[in-house]
Amino acid sequence: METKMKGIHHITAIVGNPQENVDFYAGVLGLRMVKQTVNFDDPGTYHLYFGDKQGSPGSIITFFPWDGAHKGRIGGGQVGTTSYAVPKGSLSFWENRLEKFKVSFSRDERFGETSLVFNDPHGLQLELVERGSGKVNQWTAGEVTSDSAIKGFAGASLLSANPELTAQLLIDVMGLEQIGEDDEFIRFKSTADIGNIVDLKKEAVARGRMGVGTVHHIAWRAEDDSDQLQWKEHLEKNSYPVTPVQDRNYFNAVYFREHGDILFEIATDPPGFSIDEAPEELGTKLKLPVQYETHREQLKQVLQPIEVRLLD
Numbered sequence: 001m002e003t004k005m006k007g008i009h010h011i012t013a014i015v016g017n018p019q020e021n022v023d024f025y026a027g028v029l030g031l032r033m034v035k036q037t038v039n040f041d042d043p044g045t046y047h048l049y050f051g052d053k054q055g056s057p058g059s060i061i062t063f064f065p066w067d068g069a070h071k072g073r074i075g076g077g078q079v080g081t082t083s084y085a086v087p088k089g090s091l092s093f094w095e096n097r098l099e100k101f102k103v104s105f106s107r108d109e110r111f112g113e114t115s116l117v118f119n120d121p122h123g124l125q126l127e128l129v130e131r132g133s134g135k136v137n138q139w140t141a142g143e144v145t146s147d148s149a150i151k152g153f154a155g156a157s158l159l160s161a162n163p164e165l166t167a168q169l170l171i172d173v174m175g176l177e178q179i180g181e182d183d184e185f186i187r188f189k190s191t192a193d194i195g196n197i198v199d200l201k202k203e204a205v206a207r208g209r210m211g212v213g214t215v216h217h218i219a220w221r222a223e224d225d226s227d228q229l230q231w232k233e234h235l236e237k238n239s240y241p242v243t244p245v246q247d248r249n250y251f252n253a254v255y256f257r258e259h260g261d262i263l264f265e266i267a268t269d270p271p272g273f274s275i276d277e278a279p280e281e282l283g284t285k286l287k288l289p290v291q292y293e294t295h296r297e298q299l300k301q302v303l304q305p306i307e308v309r310l311l312d
Contacts, residue, residue: 003234004175007192008153009219009251009267010049010060011082014072015122016212018046018065018306024120025050025061027311028101029084030144033283034273036306039064040248043292044302049250052152053139055273055282057221058195059152066212067304074125075208076161077261079215080201082124083115085131085154085194091116093148094128101311110199111180111187123213129154134194142312155197156218157185159205160260167200169258173238174220192221207261217255219265225252231266249289250275283308 015021025031034055039045045066051059061082074080086094094116098105105118108127115129128150137149160166163186170176170188176198180187185199208214222228225245232242232254242256251267258264276287286303288296 003173005190005231006221006223007058007190008156008195008198009057009221009265009269010062011079011153011156011218012062012064012216013082013124014069014210014212014214014216015063015065015120015124016069017067017122018048018063018304020121021048021063021065022306022308023311025063026141026308028097028103030139030141030149031061032139032141033308034060035250035277035283036286037249038286038288038292038299038303040246040289043288043295043299046303046306048306049273049283052137052150054279056135056152056194057267057269058134058192059137059150061153064216070211071123072211072214073209074123074159074214076159076205077263078159078208078210079218079262080125080157080159080205081117081127082156082215083127083129083154083197085134085151086128086149087136087147087151088130088132090148091128091130097143110185111182119213124215127154131194133196142310151194153195155195155199156215157199157201158218158260158262159201159208160258160262161204161207162260163200163202163204166258166260166262169240170198170200173235173240195221217263217265219253219267222266222268224268224270228252228254228266228268 031050035049039047049062105116108117115127117127134151176188179189190196240256246253253267
């Protein structure tokens with residue numbers, strides 16, 4: 001295998017009220033809900049997926065909405081900021097849109113790029129940055145058209161309890177290239193055209209607390225099952241214990257905790273989100289894995305009703 005990680009597959013976070021989550025990511029940010037399902041390990045909780053029109057790897061953010069759960073604390077062993085790529089020339093559109101929905105934001109400058117920095121309703125740290133790379137997202141949601149729509153991930157910032165060891169993993173094991181460094185961050189790049197940048201904070205960060213408003217894990221892309229197993233073997237040879245393969249219906253997953261305490265996943269690109277829904281119907285119905293289908297009516301009594309609403 002070529003030991004160069006392609007890029008980010010998805011990022012999974014913990015949030016609060018599910019309808020607030022849907023309203024923000026589909027209604028305000030204009031992402032497509034590509035799957036309504038449940039947490040396979042906790043079926044009384046939704047697992048909601050948002051991304052581009054096709055639900056492409058590198059565009060997917062997923063959520064476990066735990067309404068009423070305790071607030072988390074962003075810190076070491078977590079993703080700090082999730083960064084989205086938007087088309088060149090669209091930041092002014094997004095400034096106006098965030099103002100329209102009364103979302104407070106600031107401008108930041110890092111590695112020669114300007115970004116809009118803000119929080120979602122549950123405290124998750126986000127930013128928008130203009131990037132020329134990555135295909136145009138053809139999904140339209142009210143005023144959010146292909147000229148301005150989020151393409152996918154620009155990348156993420158990593159808050160490590162041991163940045164030196166995290167950097168060693170990224171370069172020596174995962175094959176990312178160091179392309180920049182400033183007073184606060186080291187920037188690494190993978191081979192994909194989207195979801196290809198991670199900024200590692202240079203100073204060790206005090207351990208965060210998992211809860212609402214924090215990222216649970218960041219997932220990297222494997223081309224297929226064979227590639228994933230080769231990555232598993234490669235990581236284990238480099239002293240990173242990796243879980244057995246977990247079937248997540250839309251991809252297979254393995255997990256490991258890197259030496260800076262951040263939970264990493266490697267997820268396969270196939271089979272994708274059209275395995276149980278037609279492409280034009282993605283995200284419109286609650287889809288359950290086979291093991292929970294007989295409990296559908298009981299689960300519907302537990303899960304809060306949600307709907308994708310046009311907020312413009």
